[in-house]
Amino acid sequence: MLQMIIVFVLMLTGALLMLLAGIGVLRMPDTFLRMSATAKAGTLGAGLILLGAAIYFNDLAIYTRALAIVVFLMLTAPVAAHMIGRAAYFDGVPLWTGTVQDDLHGHYRRSTHSLEADMVPLPEQVNEVVEADDYAEEG
């Protein structure tokens, strides 16, 4: 009985997290914010659902597999988010107009793709923040 309650709570929470991620994707105004909503809520939601499944079957083989899936998800999802975010920023995908601070601006060196801790000298500084009024209203 207790086991079923735990399974129920875990699966429901996982599904709710995924639903939130979905709503977040629909409502967030720019790429980075949308990624913020999905990259982790997906991982955590999947993790909770897997844990629920493992507890439901209560078998070591299932536990091991669920753990392996969760570990690999947690290792790979942030890396993917980092690569997509980096590529998007580098390509000049506009940040939402409500963004209050952008410390990354002007730190990418276009010629070598390296990210400098200090400001890159002006001629290289091409990563202009494009005004994106229409963009924000689309969603």
Place this chain on the structure above:
Amino acid sequence: MSLFLLNILLALAWAALTGRFEPVNLLFGFLLAFALLWLAFRRRNEGRYFKQVPRVFELLAFFLIDVVRANLRLARTVLSPRMNLRPAVVAVPLDLKSEAGLVLLINLVTLTPGTLGLDVSTDRRIMYIHTLWLDAPEQFVRGIKQGYERRLMRILEA
């Protein structure tokens, strides 16, 4: 590290001897073996391991609490009609030097809802984090440094 291996082997031995390979029993075996190893090795020059294990558990607990808190805030933001967003890309100076530490730090930050590790400067001095809610820049930077970086440094570089 060899103590960690010994600890795992003892936990497996415990599970084998009790005949139950359930996660709870394995965890209990691990804690039992940890106490045993502490009794046996605490006077030798290997005290580091006995500090690291509790710190790993402490980091996990801190991370889980942070995740739950951030998830609740994310839920409130996403569901409110006027999303209270204050997104920002914040530069966080790094003290952590090891590669494994950096990977762990940026993964933990990304897995916390609301923050996204965008990039680390090529010379590994600064980490750029995208956040959904920037209340106060100094406070945010301090939160990352005190919360995750300090804990990771105490585990990896102590």
